[in-house]
Amino acid sequence: MGAKQTRSEHDHQDLVEKTGFSVEQIQNLHKRFQQLSGNEETISREHLKSVPALANNPIRMQIIEAFFDKRNQHGNELGSYETIGFEEFLMVMSHFRPPTLRTTTEEKETMRKEKVRFLFNMHDTDGDGKITLAEYRKVVEELLSKSGTIEQEAARAIADAAMLEVASTNVPNMGPDDFYEGITFEHFEQILKDLEMESRMHIRFLHVNTTKVHCGK
């Protein structure tokens, strides 16, 4: 048990550099990971689906997929995993880390780019580097599905409208016969460049143990 302890601490130290979390935060998340996985080494989609609070969340499937998406691991692989280990879990979580007062501007830029990349990956489910209309439609439909007032067709219309809006901004860059295939990452980034993400994509990861029910501030 002692050896295992030190080995996991050693791993955690690596993870600190990779993900930017502090050691305490990693330990907390590790506990949570073990809770979710039932003390196994890896978790699968079913484990995440079984989180009860997620049942009400309309984009649950996209989020869960995001955990298993290889592109979110800061590597260049495509495709998705079947099960993920703690390191992958942590990498995905690191996208939501808030900048501290000590982060430099370049780091903030990188973080923002990572967040945009995360969002992009969430939309672009087939991994071809473009968000096509069909993919975007799916996201929006899911998103608005739980909201009682919007039916599926209306959701689809909204998706189309948004997509077209984006397409039209791209028009000057295209020749007359070009076929607009989808939103590329650069374009996506540009669209969202004015959107304030600093406060919208952060989770306050705690330094204390929160596996018990606890108010997170």
Next chain:
Amino acid sequence: MWTNEQLWLPPYSYSAFTSTVNAAAEGCLVIEANHNVTNYIPESALLICFGFILGGIIWGADKVQTFALSPRVFFFYLLPQIILDTGYSMPNKLFFTNLGGILVYAVIGTCWNAASLGLSLWGCHMGGAMGDIEIGLLQYLLFGSLMAAVDPVAVIAVFEQVHVNEVLFIMVFGESLLNDGVTVVLFNVFDAFVSLGGGGIDAKEIIKGIVSFFVVAFGGSLLGFVFGLLVSLLTRCTKNVQIIEPGFIFVLGYLAYLTAEMLSLSSILSIVFCGICCQKYINLNMNENSVQTVRYAMKVFANGSETIIFVFLGISAIDKTIWVWNTGFILLTLLFIFVYRFIGVFFLTWILNRYRLVPLDFVEQLIMGYGGLRGAVAYGLAAMLDETKIKEKNLMVCTTLIVVYFTVILQGVTMKPLVNWLKVKKAAITELTLIEKVQNRVFDHMLVAIEDISGQIGHNYMREKWRNFEEKWMSWLLLKPSARKKQDHLFNVFHQLNLQDAMEYVTKGERRGSLEFIRNESAFIDFKKRFDEDFADAMPDIMADMADEEDGASAMRRDTIPSVSLEMYEQNMRGLRGAEEINSHHLLQQHLYKGRKQHRHRYSRSHFDINQDENEVQEIFQRTMRSRLESFKSGKMGVAPPKTITKHTKREQQPKMLNGKNKSCHSGDEDFEFSEGDSASGYGASFPMKIGYRAGAGIENPAFMPDLNPSSAMHIPPWLADTEPEVNLVAPSERAQVRLPWVPGHHLPSLRTRTRSGDTFQVDDEEQGDREHLHPPPSPPQDDHL
């Protein structure tokens, strides 16, 4: 609490009062008319100066100050409507997100201000800096407590001109509202202590003081909340008495204020929370006209009160009895107030920033410190001091006035240059595109999901919980069934855009007369000229805006055109019957630009006449034209949307085009069609050509549509070939435009179903959209919809 004033004012005071009010109103008009002045000097400062002049006149005539701003008048008749207005137009989400910070500043900051000021002054007194005055420690603390509070009226008045970013504004403004709870308690506690004298104070009293804070603050808020619920419930039931609905809002708001006063709770907190709670529900429940009325009336009352308050503040200066000069006291007070405010802000922000997601940077803290303005509330409290207990009351009143003038005039005038010099982030003006709105939604859900997965209960979790609770229970209780449907904002905007688009088509078609719908070669009109004038008077009605949570009531000029078009609309649609649809039509009329206006400056009280912008008129027109272009281009692009969708996207995009002139991609787009930037004239220049084509070909009649087939899509009309360089992009717009009069016939029937359920409409267009993936839109639909 504030009730130790005589009940009546002497009769002659009334006439003087009225004449003063008249003069104040006229002064206000003059100021309003001269915007150049108000750009540099805030209205409040001008009004105070005006008050000086008036006071001087009265004093010159009477040799005695017949009246000043009496606390009773101030606290009971002038202040409530201002606060109600702020509560009602408070941006709730922003407020509650930052509530923690606001509370810290309001409670701890105010206590710090009071204590530090009182103790420092006492220290200086002990040190002999003030000469020979009879003020004890407790009286200093009392004075400190009344000077401590940042004044909401002054803050609004000054920040109105200076459009700082939302977070900064809400911090200062929220603090100024919530600190009333603290001020009331402190003032009363110290007042009681002064009465008791130094000996009577023991631990028991102090504990009573602390407990009273909680009672007063939370009691006041709770009371306000209850009244807010009452108002909402009331509006749910007033379907048959819509004319007097607005009256209820004011009455109940005022009732909240008075009840809190009666129970010795914080009345400002009460009325603020009443406004905050009820705004969502009454806006949804009430008839559009009522909402309009309420907004307008609130602004009128609030504006009026503010004007009167400032003028009176000026007049009150010209009163010989209160002029007791004590250099040390006054100057030291000014100094300490200024310095301690900054110290307090910096210290508290340092603590807060460790917990905030978006820390407040140094410049913002500076502005927050500088924005700690004192105003009429402080003066009112000072005037309420009991002379028998506090011998130096006049000195205190005089000092308070000087501080108020200093902050309002000096700091008010220099605020804007300071903000510009420090390059403080300003409020965002442009509207979010649809995609950004969707993205915001995604964020919300995503954050909640991640919090769930990572097992933490955080901000988002709580917010989500509250939202679910609120949607399930409170909306059920407080909203009319029909109003519940209107709740979802994203859909709302979208839906309105659909309706608005259809409305426009009908209006246009109607204006040209039904003959235009037939082939008519001689129907060429000098479109620009005609369009300009027709559009100019019709559009404002359609564009009458109902800004959502903030400043706008609009100039709702109804003229005959919309109602006529409504009839035509109805005839064409056959099914457009029922209060619901007509309501949507009115909703439409009043909500155009709703999305856009959302980011307009919420706290400008005088500048909500937003529809007079020339560009806006043209903008709508440009939008629809562009959208037609898009509908063709999209077929080319392989993005296959239903036809009406195209209009909406442009809608969202338009504000960016006009407001964000430096977005090159957009302006590039415009250039194609309009051969110029976003100016109205640029639009008009290229337009006649298109109309010529349209009218000449008489394409209006759908029966002739089959002439145009996909292969001729790129066929460039010869008369355009040499006139326009970007010819292949103009041609599509011709084609798109070709569909203009046809469109009403197409859209209206489907729109009917849309307003109910949106099912068939979308399905129709979707299928065609899919089929015509690579073909231009016009061809297939006309077959179906003839």
